[in-house]
Amino acid sequence: TVNITLNGLKVAVPASSTILDSCKANNCFVPTLCYHPRLPESGSCRLCLVDVEGCGSPLPACRTKVWEGMNICTETERVADAVRLNLEMIAQNHCFSCASCAVDGECELQDLLRIYGIPQPANTITPLLFGGSSAIACDSTKCVACGRCVQACAALQGLGVWEYGGRAHASLPQTSGHAPLDATACINCGQCATFCPTGALTERDQVAEVMAVIRAKKAAGKTVVIQTAPAVRVTISEAFGMEPGTVTTGQLVAALKKAGFDHVFDVDFAADLTIMEEGTELLSRLGKGGPMMTSCCPGWVNFVEKHYPDFIPNLSSCKSPQGMMGAVVKTYWAEKMGIAPEDIFLVSAMPCTAKKDEAARPQLEGDVDVVLTTRELARLLKLHRPGVNFSTLAPESFSDPHGLGDSTGAAVLFGASGGVMEAALRTVHAVVTGEELPDALLDLEGAVRPNGESLHTATVPVGDANVRVAVVHGLQATREFLERLKAGEEYDFVEVMACPGGCVGGGGNPSSQDGDILARRTAGIYGDDVNMAVRRSHKNEGVKALYDEFLGSPNGHKSHELLHTTYTD
Numbered sequence: 001t002v003n004i005t006l007n008g009l010k011v012a013v014p015a016s017s018t019i020l021d022s023c024k025a026n027n028c029f030v031p032t033l034c035y036h037p038r039l040p041e042s043g044s045c046r047l048c049l050v051d052v053e054g055c056g057s058p059l060p061a062c063r064t065k066v067w068e069g070m071n072i073c074t075e076t077e078r079v080a081d082a083v084r085l086n087l088e089m090i091a092q093n094h095c096f097s098c099a100s101c102a103v104d105g106e107c108e109l110q111d112l113l114r115i116y117g118i119p120q121p122a123n124t125i126t127p128l129l130f131g132g133s134s135a136i137a138c139d140s141t142k143c144v145a146c147g148r149c150v151q152a153c154a155a156l157q158g159l160g161v162w163e164y165g166g167r168a169h170a171s172l173p174q175t176s177g178h179a180p181l182d183a184t185a186c187i188n189c190g191q192c193a194t195f196c197p198t199g200a201l202t203e204r205d206q207v208a209e210v211m212a213v214i215r216a217k218k219a220a221g222k223t224v225v226i227q228t229a230p231a232v233r234v235t236i237s238e239a240f241g242m243e244p245g246t247v248t249t250g251q252l253v254a255a256l257k258k259a260g261f262d263h264v265f266d267v268d269f270a271a272d273l274t275i276m277e278e279g280t281e282l283l284s285r286l287g288k289g290g291p292m293m294t295s296c297c298p299g300w301v302n303f304v305e306k307h308y309p310d311f312i313p314n315l316s317s318c319k320s321p322q323g324m325m326g327a328v329v330k331t332y333w334a335e336k337m338g339i340a341p342e343d344i345f346l347v348s349a350m351p352c353t354a355k356k357d358e359a360a361r362p363q364l365e366g367d368v369d370v371v372l373t374t375r376e377l378a379r380l381l382k383l384h385r386p387g388v389n390f391s392t393l394a395p396e397s398f399s400d401p402h403g404l405g406d407s408t409g410a411a412v413l414f415g416a417s418g419g420v421m422e423a424a425l426r427t428v429h430a431v432v433t434g435e436e437l438p439d440a441l442l443d444l445e446g447a448v449r450p451n452g453e454s455l456h457t458a459t460v461p462v463g464d465a466n467v468r469v470a471v472v473h474g475l476q477a478t479r480e481f482l483e484r485l486k487a488g489e490e491y492d493f494v495e496v497m498a499c500p501g502g503c504v505g506g507g508g509n510p511s512s513q514d515g516d517i518l519a520r521r522t523a524g525i526y527g528d529d530v531n532m533a534v535r536r537s538h539k540n541e542g543v544k545a546l547y548d549e550f551l552g553s554p555n556g557h558k559s560h561e562l563l564h565t566t567y568t569d
């Protein structure tokens with residue numbers, strides 16, 4: 001450690017700290033815009049200025065390491081004036097259409113202007129001409145050139161869609177040649193959007209669309225149904241001011257019913273169904289050249305199709321749980337309820353922007369009508385008046401007489417990297433050996449939990465066989481792993497999630513300045529598994545009934561028709 005003085009207070013901090021680290025650790029406010037604890041620092045915004053005794057001018061706190069005896073002051077008039085000046089310059093190039101902006105109230109620029117008492121200038125800014133995609137909306141008039149999108153896309157995902165430079169506005173991140181996102185290397189994971197401090201990059205906002213359907217449902221004769229993804233029960237709580245990792249499944253169900261959804265289903269039901277299908281598929285593919293690779297993450301599927309089409313045959317033919325639920329709701333459930341499929345409006349609540357893109361695939365036949373990200377869902381619940389006081393709502397259960405609310409702890413695990421693998425192995429073990437893993441060993445002794453590693457490999461004994469598995473998350477790590485496969489490394493089963501941490505790190509989740517956010521959300525997921533009454537997918541009663549009454553057997557003819565899909569290069 002080194003000893004420093006911070007605004008007159010003597011403190012000891014780790015020798016490797018920056019001034020900004022030291023300030024954060026000691027609850028001392030320093031304004032930032034380009035800095036993010038999970039990204040390499042770029043030092044571009046020039047807002048984190050502090051005075052250091054003996055230095056002629058203020059220093060950037062994010063790039064300056066502490067030294068023994070350093071005397072730092074964050075509160076001088078000189079620092080405040082410099083920050084104000086830099087903020088005014090940033091504000092001059094920003095279009096303040098806050099009332100219609102998706103991130104109004106959560107915008108980091110808006111907050112900083114309020115903190116420093118800077119009025120919003122009435123600017124007219126000419127947008128750069130490039131379009132978003134089916135999942136991501138781009139508004140260059142809101143861009144503050146912080147570069148977080150550039151860093152997230154390059155450092156976390158290894159894609160490099162966003163770059164500085166180009167013909168116009170060289171200081172703004174833009175796509176190469178101003179191409180629309182769909183025409184670039186983008187796979188719609190939304191990492192750029194979740195790191196954007198303003199409304200320059202957001203999900204394509206469909207909140208108003210869903211609210212309009214709910215308002216008009218009686219007149220239009222529609223039954224409005226929503227399915228909520230594994231990770232959403234953990235990440236939605238942050239949007240309502242709760243600690244990261246807080247599981248609020250019951251409050252979420254209650255809030256959605258109050259907001260006008262007629263039925264609230266659990267995507268976890270379909271995650272259990274996926275395990276039945278994908279586990280069976282794995283057993284039929286073992287030893288026939290591999291590995292089989294999961295296909296539930298649409299960011300990953302887009303990545304394979306766009307960048308590594310040679311691996312398309314390795315993808316499981318299973319639709320994702322969102323897709324399976326869509327098919328089941330519009331066939332089995334519609335029939336049971338006596339509702340025409342076209343009168344059902346199915347919304348998905350997902351931690352993911354790429355799920356919007358997935359739902360639009362022709363292979364999914366329009367079964368899912370709209371996908372809302374966790375952020376959009378929070379906005380919808382906040383807009384719904386009389387307001388939903390989320391954190392104090394009495395919890396309600398997913399419920400459905402036909403079992404689509406049934407789910408297990410195995411399915412909850414899907415929300416974190418390694419979870420699909422663990423859930424699958426719980427069931428595959430039971431099928432192969434005829435014996436259940438004891439409860440105390442359901443976590444497979446942590447064998448497939450990545451624990452912060454972006455690539456985790458293991459050999460898991462299942463009966464007489466040793467199954468060679470790999471779990472990888474984040475596309476930078478995925479690319480490196482695929483190159484190892486090409487060079488001859490061998491596995492039987494591989495789980496890939498495009499976003500760092502898996503869906504808890506998905507690009508549709510609330511943004512967070514917490515450097516440990518992925519670990520905290522993942523802990524919430526693991527805790528929820530342990531708390532569930534049923535923790536094995538093959539023990540899901542609703543799924544069993546679906547096979548008994550409708551599908552027949554896993555990987556049977558009807559399953560193949562409804563629950564499996566194809567890919568295109």
Ligand code: HC0
Binds near residue numbers: 228232296321502
């Ligand atoms: Fe996921 Fe899913 S686990 S991809 O991360 O498999 O989005 O949470 O809903 O579909 O179940 C996202 C999360 C899901 C799906 C599930 C899978």
Ligand code: SF4
Binds near residue numbers: 296299353504508
């Ligand atoms: Fe979406 Fe999850 Fe894949 Fe990210 S990891 S792209 S959130 S499905």
